[in-house]
Amino acid sequence: MCARRDGLRLAYRHRLGKGPTIVFLPGYMSDMEGTKAVMLDAWAAHSGRAMLRLDYAGCGASEGAFEDGTLTSWQDDARFLIDRFAGRDMVLVGSSMGGWIALLLACDLGPRVKALVGIAAAPDFTQWGFTDAQKAVIRDSGRLVEDTDYGDQPSVTTRAFWESGQASLLLDKPIPIACPVRLLHGQSDPDVPWQTALRIAERVSSADVQTILIKDGDHRLSRPEDLALLIAIISALN
Secondary structure (H helix, E strand, C coil): CEECCCCCEECEEEECCEEEEEEEECCCCCCCCCHHHHHHHHHHHHHCEEEEEECCCCCCCCCCCHHHCCHHHHHHHHHHHHHHHCCCCEEEEEECHHHHHHHHHHHHHHHHEEEEEEECCCCCHHHHCCCHHHHHHHHHHCEEEECCCCCCCCEEEEHHHHHHHHCCCCCCCCECCCCCEEEEEECCCCCCCCHHHHHHHHHECCCCEEEEEECCCCCCCCCHHHHHHHHHHHHHCC
């Protein structure tokens, strides 16, 4: 655990090794013990690669309340741990919302980011991921509670989170990222349209951008063949 400036402690797992540190950024209501994060860490151990996994405040083993988190505060949590443990160079790997955070961090960190990998990356989902009726509930009630297929607890979206997302939109302008970018997306993803990967590719400034569409892939992309593809892509970047 590592204490933030306000004393709240964040959970992380840091593995020393060679090469740019692989930093895994989980999705919404996910954590560093998810299938992709654990598999990637095992590969890093086998390959002697440096890796950092982390839990945002209120998620996984980190202290704090989930509903106190926003996109901006979780980006800050990731940056806090990156600055302490990731070293000078890194490869950002972001899943779903973590892909949004990875893009934001890459804009801030500049040349420290040697490559970025998005897995069903979901930038701007506060803009396109809710109906007008759902947005009205968030604005009027302060929170939207919905059932989800990705956990035992209902999904909660707070007004603070939604507003922070709206203040961090990326797809309406060029995204100043110069490093290699790889975007994996399942065309059977029921949550994040696969066309989002094409929009990211169009907006990112880098000329070295590849979009890999998996025709029968879902949102998680956690099947053995999906994980093997992820490892192959990261291996080829280093």
